[in-house]
Every structure is written in C-alpha cells, then in structure tokens.
Amino acid sequence: DAKTTQPNSMESNEEEPVHLPCNHSTISGTDYIHWYRQLPSQGPEYVIHGLTSNVNNRMASLAIAEDRKSSTLILHRATLRDAAVYYCILRAIIQGAQKLVFGQGTRLTINP
C-alpha cells in the first residue's frame, strides 16, 4: 500500500480556515485519496475523497496537486467540533478488499 505522510499535530483557532497537508509521493495512477476523521471516543468518519480534480462537499474541500503527490484538506471555518484526528489514506481501485490502511494521522486542536 502506498504511504502517506502527515504532520503529527496542528492547531488553529475557531472560525478560521484550516489547511491539513498530506504527502503521498508514491501514489499510483489508480489510487484515490481519502480523508477520514475520528472524534474522541468514536469510530472514524468519512470526510471526502478525490482522484485528480479538487473536490468540495458540505464538510470540507480537497485540493489535489497537479502531480498528485500531495493534497490538502481544507476546513473553511473551523469549529470546536472539528477537533479530531484526521487521516489521509490512499485507496487502490482494484478488486478485493479495498481496505483502508490508516497511518497515525494529524491531531487537530481548535482553540476557542
């Protein structure tokens, strides 16, 4: 499984945008980029995913570099409820389990 690299932790202020980076220099052409987050004492929760183009949904935006070797999850206006561990994961478009392989993620702290 291709590997991702994320900062261990980041801190931001409430109501400000947050940019969470992820490096995936060994990404292959068949890998989707997924982001999940895990709030305290809960299971992981899907945030967003993309392949080549930037993506937006109600939770966040995903900006993918042109060479696909890095991506950034953007929370446009952070709230205290966005404090969580954010995981950047590559998922291959292949038959089989298509399991998600989690790293250690980025622990995001939001200051009031």
Place this chain on the structure above:
Amino acid sequence: DTGVSQDPRHKITKRGQNVTFRCDPISEHNRLYWYRQTLGQGPEFLTYFQNEAQLEKSRLLSDRFSAERPKGSFSTLEIQRTEQGDSAMYLCASRPGSANTGELFFGEGSRLTVL
C-alpha cells in the same frame, strides 16, 4: 438509528478469558471489515468479509482470533485466551458492494480491557 451497531461498547475481562464482539452492519451492506485500534495509533485492518465469505485476514489476526459472518448479515469477532496486549478498541465497518466510492461506515467500537 441505521448506522453500524457494535455490542458491547465496553468489555472488561481477566487474562485468559474468552470474549466475543458483535457487529450489525448497515442493512444491505455486503462488505464488512474489522479493525483494531490501540491508544494513540490509527486503526489496523484485521479481516474482511464479502457476504458470508471471509476473503482477507491480516497477519495481526492470530489463531486466538476468529471472525464469522454466518448469514452475510451480522458478524462476530471472538478472542480466545485473552492477553493484556489484546486491550484495544475493536472497530467494525461496512460498505455496499455496488458503490465504488470506497466510503466505509464505522461503528463506535467495542473497547476491550484485559486485566
């Protein structure tokens, strides 16, 4: 609530005892996954079912661990002769087979403490 349901949410047991966790996936999700998560780490894949067939198992799944999904609906994860190192959160996730978004829907987990 139509999400993934796990039971029990918390289990405390003594070393050497057997424990069983149950997962009820979202209705009509034919893919089911078990993960284990220890403190400060990301979830680690344990095993995967497509309907009732167990198609992939991680090397983390020692012979003391067994998972079943007898009718392709709910699943159980049993740990025999528990050890202190088995203390972790056991997470279940499911997804429909038809969609290729890869989105996994996770339950809230079953936390195991082995004394």
